[in-house]
Amino acid sequence: MPPAPVVSYYDRTQGDLKLAQWVDGQWIVETVDVSGTWGCTVR
Secondary structure, three states: OOOOOEEEEEEOOOOEEEEEEEEOOEEEEEEEEOOOOOOOOOO
């Protein structure tokens, strides 16, 4: 059996980083960072 899909994405509406995993035929979504500034750089 191939590994289940896992996707991380930025929820622009909430400003959160989220992780979605396909488990038993449905997406399970969890918030992994709520700071809203992860991965940003200042120039």
